[in-house]
Amino acid sequence: MLSLQNIQTYYGNIQALKDVSIEVEEGEIVALIGANGAGKTTTLMSICGITPPRFGEVYLDGDPIHELSPEGIVKKGVVQVPEGRRIFPDMTVLENLEMGAFLRTNKRQIQQDLNYVMTLFPILEKRQNQLGGTLSGGEQQMLAISRALMARPRVLLLDEPSLGLAPLIIKQIFEIIRQINKENNTTIFLVEQNANQALKLADRGYVMENGRITLVDSAESLLANDEVRRAYLGI
Amino acid sequence: MDIEYFLELFFSGLTRGSIYALIALGYTMVYGIIQLINFAHGEIYMIGAFVALIVAGVCTIYGLSGFAILVLAAAIAIIYAAAYGYTLEKIAYRPLRGSPRLSPLISAIGMSIFLQNYVLLAQTPDFLPFPRLIPSFAFMDPVAHIIGSPELVILITTLITMVLLTLLIKKSRVGKAMRATQQDLSMARLVGINVDRVISLTFVIGSVLAAIGGVLVASYIGQVNFYIGFLAGVKAFTAAVLGGIGSIPGAVLGGLIIGWSESFAAGYFSSDYEDVLTFVLLVVILIVRPAGILGKVRKQKV
Ligand SMILES: Nc1ncnc2c1ncn2[C@@H]1O[C@H](COP(=O)(O)OP(=O)(O)OP(=O)(O)O)[C@@H](O)[C@H]1O
Ligand SMILES: [Mg+2]
Numbered sequence: 001m002l003s004l005q006n007i008q009t010y011y012g013n014i015q016a017l018k019d020v021s022i023e024v025e026e027g028e029i030v031a032l033i034g035a036n037g038a039g040k041t042t043t044l045m046s047i048c049g050i051t052p053p054r055f056g057e058v059y060l061d062g063d064p065i066h067e068l069s070p071e072g073i074v075k076k077g078v079v080q081v082p083e084g085r086r087i088f089p090d091m092t093v094l095e096n097l098e099m100g101a102f103l104r105t106n107k108r109q110i111q112q113d114l115n116y117v118m119t120l121f122p123i124l125e126k127r128q129n130q131l132g133g134t135l136s137g138g139e140q141q142m143l144a145i146s147r148a149l150m151a152r153p154r155v156l157l158l159d160e161p162s163l164g165l166a167p168l169i170i171k172q173i174f175e176i177i178r179q180i181n182k183e184n185n186t187t188i189f190l191v192e193q194n195a196n197q198a199l200k201l202a203d204r205g206y207v208m209e210n211g212r213i214t215l216v217d218s219a220e221s222l223l224a225n226d227e228v229r230r231a232y233l234g235i
Numbered sequence: 236m237d238i239e240y241f242l243e244l245f246f247s248g249l250t251r252g253s254i255y256a257l258i259a260l261g262y263t264m265v266y267g268i269i270q271l272i273n274f275a276h277g278e279i280y281m282i283g284a285f286v287a288l289i290v291a292g293v294c295t296i297y298g299l300s301g302f303a304i305l306v307l308a309a310a311i312a313i314i315y316a317a318a319y320g321y322t323l324e325k326i327a328y329r330p331l332r333g334s335p336r337l338s339p340l341i342s343a344i345g346m347s348i349f350l351q352n353y354v355l356l357a358q359t360p361d362f363l364p365f366p367r368l369i370p371s372f373a374f375m376d377p378v379a380h381i382i383g384s385p386e387l388v389i390l391i392t393t394l395i396t397m398v399l400l401t402l403l404i405k406k407s408r409v410g411k412a413m414r415a416t417q418q419d420l421s422m423a424r425l426v427g428i429n430v431d432r433v434i435s436l437t438f439v440i441g442s443v444l445a446a447i448g449g450v451l452v453a454s455y456i457g458q459v460n461f462y463i464g465f466l467a468g469v470k471a472f473t474a475a476v477l478g479g480i481g482s483i484p485g486a487v488l489g490g491l492i493i494g495w496s497e498s499f500a501a502g503y504f505s506s507d508y509e510d511v512l513t514f515v516l517l518v519v520i521l522i523v524r525p526a527g528i529l530g531k532v533r534k535q536k537v
Contacts, residue, residue, distance in 0.1 A: 048425060049424075050421055050424060069429070070425060070427070071428065071429050074425070075427065079425075080425050082425060086419055086425075088414070088415050088419060089418055098411065099411065100426055102428055147426070
C-alpha cells in the first residue's frame, strides 16, 4: 500500500536518509526501530512531504505521492502523529480535534469521528474545553492520536508514541493502536525506540542505522535476533 | 485639574491609540506567524492614505458628498493596500523563507525604502492636503470640545474592525488555520493547512487594517506625504513590542498605552516630549518585561 523506493533525504548538504526502501501492506502494522539520530523521524517527514526526498519515490497504492504538497498527502489519507505530540498549545482539546479534520467537509461524519475518538479516550471528552498545552503528557499523546484519526487516515504514521510516558499509559496507548488497526483496518507504520513493545505489536519490522535500513524481518524473528536483542532490547 | 481637559486628552489619546493599535496588529500578526518584523508595513499604511487621496480627488470632481467619498476612498484604498501587502510578501519575503533570519529583515527594510521613494517620485515630496471627509454631526455639538465627530467615527470604525477581526480569528476556518500556523507551523502543514496561503492572508489582513488606519488618519489630520508611514510605523511597531509582539490583545493594549501617554504628555507637559516618551516607555518595559506586557515567554519546543 505504502511504498518507499530508494529514498534519499538531505538537510542542506547533509544526507540523512540513504537509499531507504520500505513496504507497508494494507492492514499491516509495521515498526521502524533504530537508535537516536538514525533517521526515523526524517523518514516519516519525507513521507509527509515536510522534508521531501531529493531522490527516490514514495507510492501510495501505486500512485506517486512524493511530489505532492503536505496537504495533498494528508488528503490521500497519509496522516502523521509526530514526535513530541505537537499539540496546538493555545487551542482547546476540541479545537485541536477540529484541526485534525481540517480538510474534511462532511459535518456529520466529522461529528461521528469526534464521538469515536472520545469513546477511544474518554478523558478527552472531560477535557474538551481545556487548552491543549495544559494536558499531561499522556493526555497529549491521546489527543495527538485522536487528532490524526480525525483525518480518517488510511495509513497512520506514529513517531515514538511511547516517548516519556509511564509504562501503564504506554500499554494503554499500544492497546488502542492495535484496536484502531483492527476496527478500521487502518494501516499502521510505527517508529519506536521502545523496540520491545513495538515489535510485540507489529507484524513486521525494519531496523535503521545511520540513515540506512540494515534489517527487515517479521516482528517475531527480529525479537529473537541476537543483534537486535543486544542493540535495541538491552538483553 | 480640570476634568473636561482631562477627558479631552483621554479621548484624543484613545483615538490616536486605536489607530496605532490598528497598524500594530499588522506587525504582530505577521511576526506571530513567520517571526519577521515587516518594516514595510508603515508604507502600506501610507499607500492606503495616498490611494484614498487620489480617489477623493477624482470623486470631488464628480461632486459626490463627503461621506460617500470617504466610504468609496476607503474601499479602494483597502483593495490597493491588500494587493500591495500580498505582492510584498510574495516577492520580498517568500523567496527568503528558510534563509537566515537577517535576510528577510534586510529585504523588509529595502522594501520600506523602495516604497517610500516610489511614492516620492510618483507623487511629490511635499505635504498634500487631504480633504476632511469625516462630516461633523450636529448631535456631537454639545460635547465637541471633549470629543469631536472625527474622533467618534475613528473610534467606532476601529472598534468594529477589531471585533470583526477577533471573530474571524476565533471562529472562522481560516482564523483557526491562522492560529494553528502561529502555534506550530509544521504541525499545521501536517494537518493539511496550506501555510503559504495562511501567510499571504495574514499580510492581506494586516494591510487592510493599515489602509483603514491610513484613510482615517489622513482625513483626520488633513495632510499626507510619502514619509507619514515611517513615524506611524515606528510607533505602531513600538506598540506591538510593548504589548508583547505576537499577541493580538497586546497590540491593542500597546497602541492605547502609547496613544494615551502621548496625549497626556503633550497636554500636561509639552508636545516636545511626546515622541521621546514612546521610546522611554518601550525601554522601561523591555527592561522589566522583555516579552512585552502580554507577551509569552516561549517555551522551548520539545
Ligand atoms: N532540521 C535538521 N537540520 C539538520 N539536520 C537534521 C535536522 N533534523 C534532523 N537532522 C539530522 O538527521 C539525522 C536523522 O535525524 P532524525 O531526527 O530523523 O533521527 P531519529 O531517528 O528520529 O532520532 P530520535 O530517535 O532521536 O528521534 C540526525 O543526524 C540529525 O542530526
Ligand atoms: Mg525522531
